[in-house]
Amino acid sequence: MAEKDDYLVDILVDLGAVSAEQVAALRPEAQSAGVGLVDLMLANKVVRPADVTQAKAAHFGAEVVNLSEVKVADDVISVIPRHIARKYRVIPVFKHDNTLTVALADPSDLDTIDSL
Known part of the structure; x- marks a missing residue:
């Protein structure tokens, strides 16, 4: 097995x-x-x-991002309310047009992905 x-x-x-x-x-x-x-x-x-x-x-199929090396713009960080970011352990990282890229603490957490 x-x-x-x-x-x-x-x-x-x-x-x-x-x-x-x-x-x-x-x-x-x-x-x-x-x-x-x-x-x-x-x-x-x-x-x-x-x-x-x-x-x-x-x-x-994800990318590893060292968050200590990324400067997240204020308008990007404000897209996801703090309580939601804490609840789902996500951080908005980049925004391009209508696409938001987030860093996930656990990329295998399908419930978080579905909720977002």
């Missing part, structure tokens, strides 16, 4: 963040400990959190 984070593991291998040999060596330990393979790789510093973020972005 495939583990729930196997899609991320496959992407991490494809990105070169971890080797297939490392994955094969860690998989039995993750299974016996009852933890996810990605969590184990993070705990053992086999991969970095940034690698996992990049893998998730690749899976969802």
